[in-house]
Amino acid sequence: MTYRQVHPYLLPSMTHRPQPSRPPQCRRALFVALALLLPLTTACGDEEPIQKPGPVETQADAGGQDASTSTTPDASCASATCDAGVIVESPDAGPADGGVTDAGTADAGAPDAGPDVPLPLPVDLSAPSELLVRSDDFAVLRVGVERHEGFTGPVTLSIRGLPSEFFVADRSVSEGTSAAALAVSVSGRVGPGTRLDATLVATAEGRSTSRPLRMLVAGPSFTLDPTFPVVPLGWADWSRFLDVSPDGKLLTAYPIANASSPSAQGYVLDRHHADGIPDLTFGMLGSVTHPRPAMSRMLAFKALPTGGSLVAGAAADCHDGDNATPCTIRVSRHLATGMLDTSFGDEGVASTRFNSASRSLVKLLVDEAGRVSVALTYYDYDLTQSGPYVYAVQRWEADGRPVAGFGTEGRATYALPAYEQRFNNLREALQTKDGTVVIAVSLFDSGSPGNHGLGFVRMDGKTGQARWSVESSPNLHRNVATDGHGRFVSLLNTYAPGYDLLVQWYDETGTRIYFGTGSTTMPPRQLAIGSANELFFDDAGTPYTVGQIEGGGGLAVVRFTRHGPVDPGFGTNGILRLDVRLNSVSGFIREPNGCLLAKTVPEPGLVRFWP
Structure with missing residues (x-):
């Protein structure tokens, strides 16, 4: 078994400190743990234990008073042990979910809780699953506290299971307060790329509740994450769309058609863990293929709060540009498994037809009720009384039916005024809480360099009735x-x-x-x-x-x-x-923990920056 290594030139220099000697029984237990874990890890294909770039103090016991408190060298080795930066969990500690075995039943060997064990604290904690903190700096973890079952008292928040290079003070959340912030600081001895698993704990009246929390140590601003694989997705083209799910997993979509098989129809969905490793629980070894007739070109892709996704695509002849060929756009909705959500449209797909192909960007929007909208612009040769540049929104209910009352059969359109002769492009679309869709349009006047502008098409959320406003400017909206x-x-x-x-x-x-x-x-x-x-x-x-x-x-x-x-x-x-090795970066996407993903040319194709 080999540990994942970070390239040495990307790690800070660190001074070795002698570690306290372990009792013989602890060393024996550690060797047994490693021996037991080695074949299991290899067989399952799990990620190797993370090796921190430097020495780390013994981890705090989960029952300690404070996240900065460390156990002594004489403490029992039965719990999780942190030795020379490698986190190893002893098999004697039992399942991490409190005694539930792989079969889903309680461990028969676990002792009965008995009448004296207090019930869990009736509090729900909401917080990011991963906190990004810069080495030799601090970060703020914002925690939501929701009390229920009649409990209204104060709560103490703490983070447990961190080594002494991390410090966080407990925080008291008074009665009537539903949120708090914990300041987490980390020593400069902890190098970028270090990941540690900890526990966010709320206690009150002798009871507690908790949720897992991962610490990710960042390097200097806008430096590359050295733990991200060099070629995480193996991209060789720019036809891939990328988004990030709420749990931090990377979702990509791309058409089956390529240079070697231009007539192939359909698309492929891939999912990777945040570290770039394929998520083998997704489809077939991290990939789901969807053969779809008349859908060989992808137009847009969007991750959903549910973990699923939306894909917008069209046939090959619906090419970008001014053309008079009618074009059908298909939007498919997917479950978190990657399979089609058959409760949407026709077996997971809804479609709409326009007089011609989309001219520029296509935007996918989703509201809190699950209604799906696609916003686009096209050139309509049939329009004679107004300008031929048309901006349109097609909206479907959560089940794929066109929204009644919104335009005609769920479609609202707006043709730019005939006097608006400046070249225009759809740049962005935003949906407000009442369902109103606002489309931002950049305007460029090639004949008069000082006559550019930014326009907005605002479509009423109920009727789809549109209004146009524009701000002219000598400055070019890029x-x-x-x-x-x-x-x-x-x-x-x-x-x-x-x-x-x-x-x-x-x-x-x-x-x-x-x-x-x-x-x-x-x-x-x-x-x-x-x-x-x-x-x-x-x-x-x-x-x-x-x-x-x-x-x-x-x-x-x-x-x-x-x-x-x-x-x-x-x-x-x-x-x-x-970084001097980067020739081009684009398509920045912010991850839930604040890191930034970007495409780059040439390969590796995808890189991660510390924010």
Whole structure:
């Protein structure tokens, strides 16, 4: 058995500290544990025990008072032991779920709980399953506390099972309070890529309840995660769509058709664990193939809160561009297993037909009631009384029936006014709580460089009735994205001769948001003109972009302030260089723990950045 290794040049140097000697009986128990675990791990194909890049103190006992408290060298070796950075669990500790065997029944050898064992604390804890904390820094774990069964008293929150390089103080949640925050700090002796399993515990009145929590130690901002496999998905083309499920697993979808088999129809779904390893519980060894007639080109892909996904696709002749060929778009909904959800549409598939193919991006939207919407734009040659550029939304109920009252048979359309001759593109779509769909449209005037703009098509959530608003500007809107807080954010290049980068915010109605006057002095242009076209965000909604440094200096990330200009306090004068091995990165997706995934050319195809 070999341990997963992190490349040495990516690890900080660490000073070896002598470990306290173990009693002979502990060493014997450890050797027995390793001997028992070796064949089991190999046979099951599980991930090897994580080797931390440096020495770690003995783990705190799960029953300790504080996450920073360590057991003494004389403590029993029957519980989980952390030796030289390798976490090993003794087989004598029994199943991790409290005595339930693989057969799903209680362990017959477990002693009867008896009448003196208190019942679990009637509290439900909500918190991320994984907390990202930077080495030699701290992070905040936000915990929701929901009391039930008549219990209303105070609760003490703690994190147990961490070595002494981690510190977190217990937090008391008073009566009537339903949330709290725990500050977790980690020593600089713990290297990037370290993962540790701990337990979030709530106690009160001698009772407790808990949930698992994994700690992930990050490196410097926007450095690569060295524990992520070099070629995690083996991508050799850019036809793959990627999204992340709520539990952090990576979902990908791609058409069966390729250069060697262009006539093949259908698509494939893959699922990987957060570390890039295929999820063998998904379909056949991590993959599910769906042969679908008249669906050889993928248009959009979206992970669902349930763990399932949506796939939008069309036939090969529904190619992108201005064409008069009618085009049918099919949207399929999948369960968390990857199989079609037959409760949706016709055996899992709903379809809609347009006069021509979609012109640019296609967006999939889902509301809290499970209704599915697809937003797109196309060029309609049959329109003579208005402009031929049409923006449309097709909406289905959770069972796949067209939503009654929304447009005609669930489809609402809006043709741009005939006077709007500027080239336009669908950039982003957002759905509000009342079902209203707002589509952001960038406008580019090739004949008049100072006459660009950003428009919004707003379709009423009940009727589909549309309204159009536009803000003209000398600045070019390079891209538009949503920040996760119900707002649009646009990335702009200022007009000549500066060509500086800045961002602007718009609310869900398409109205410009002003955050104050800010600085009137624009920073010097730092990225090559045209190289920055993408926006991505951190947990707080702060926008970033990435592009080529002027003069061929490689790739760099730029962060913006809430006033719009580049943040000069980020990196060096507002710019942070990326790994020199990266030639191109795009398609940033934020994972539940805050890490960032991005596509890159050439391979490895997919990389992970610390935020």
